[in-house]
Amino acid sequence: MNLAKLDLNLLVALRALLEERNVTRAGLRVGLSQPAMSGSLARLRRHFDDELLTRVGGQYELTALGRALLDRTASVCDMTERLFSSKVGFDPATESREFHLVCSDYAVAVLGTALVRALREEAPRVRLRFTQTPADIVASAATVLSAVDGVLMPHGIISGFPAVELYEDEWVFLVAEDNAEVGDHLTREDLARLPWVTYQRVYDAPPVHQLGLLGIEPNVEISVDSFQVLPFLVAGTHRIALAQRRLAERLRASAPVRIMPAPYEAAPLREALWWHPVHTHDAAHTWLREAAAHVAGLVTA
Numbered sequence: 001m002n003l004a005k006l007d008l009n010l011l012v013a014l015r016a017l018l019e020e021r022n023v024t025r026a027g028l029r030v031g032l033s034q035p036a037m038s039g040s041l042a043r044l045r046r047h048f049d050d051e052l053l054t055r056v057g058g059q060y061e062l063t064a065l066g067r068a069l070l071d072r073t074a075s076v077c078d079m080t081e082r083l084f085s086s087k088v089g090f091d092p093a094t095e096s097r098e099f100h101l102v103c104s105d106y107a108v109a110v111l112g113t114a115l116v117r118a119l120r121e122e123a124p125r126v127r128l129r130f131t132q133t134p135a136d137i138v139a140s141a142a143t144v145l146s147a148v149d150g151v152l153m154p155h156g157i158i159s160g161f162p163a164v165e166l167y168e169d170e171w172v173f174l175v176a177e178d179n180a181e182v183g184d185h186l187t188r189e190d191l192a193r194l195p196w197v198t199y200q201r202v203y204d205a206p207p208v209h210q211l212g213l214l215g216i217e218p219n220v221e222i223s224v225d226s227f228q229v230l231p232f233l234v235a236g237t238h239r240i241a242l243a244q245r246r247l248a249e250r251l252r253a254s255a256p257v258r259i260m261p262a263p264y265e266a267a268p269l270r271e272a273l274w275w276h277p278v279h280t281h282d283a284a285h286t287w288l289r290e291a292a293a294h295v296a297g298l299v300t301a
Helices: 009-020 023-030 034-048 064-084 105-122 137-147 188-193 206-213 227-234 245-254 283-299
Strands: 053-056 059-062 097-103 126-132 150-154 163-169 171-176 195-199 219-224 240-244 257-261 269-274
Touching: 009 023, 009 034, 009 064, 023 034, 059 064, 064 137, 097 105, 097 283, 105 126, 105 150, 105 163, 105 227, 105 245, 105 269, 105 283, 137 150, 150 283, 163 283, 171 227, 171 245, 195 227, 219 227, 227 240, 227 245, 240 245, 245 257, 269 283
Parallel strands: 097 126, 097 150, 195 219, 195 240
Antiparallel strands: 053 059, 150 269, 163 269, 171 240, 171 257
């Protein structure tokens, strides 16, 4: 495909048509008349050799190809906007900018809150937006990274993208204080026998991969999308949970649980800030990465 021969204005029209599923509304969205948008749709249909939109009853529905293009088009448009908004320099004291970071509530608690405080002093007009890490991040890493400014995530889950190291943490287990089935030390037999409460997809965590090598398969009873609720789902039960020590120590007073070391040499958690290669040389992103690394050093010193 030769990009020089393509009219990239059609990309904007394609996104509007696929999302609005209506020629008139799509035209209003991008500032084109209904005939002009109809012309764009005709050109897109010729290019893809597909109807993209088909009338079903009194409304339009996407074809199979149209549905496949929907998410791709949004990602490409977002990346294109970010690419052409890049600047040679970035002055945090005067620039107005929002950075969108995808992360777990653990990362927000340990690093995000400190980062917000630090940026308030250095960059008063810079805003941070944190959104939850999707459960399918392993399969959709490229798509997610193309639409945001970065992902806060440990090593061992995604790879193949640039990252800056932030800090290390230790994986520990949470056990209810009154769980008489666990003594002073958690054993491998306990890990195989007791029910687990886990964060999202437990098998994405490197320490759980290690359990598989030891022949232990967690008996997952509850799965949640928040690390901070783990202690409350462990307290007063026979369940156990895998959590990060820095967060577990902060939450110790919130629920009656014990923090216990893993009964095997669990790989440490190495938190990093990942980004799409398109942002590598962008001045604003360079500043954000340096700020995150600096704050991480202060928080975990």
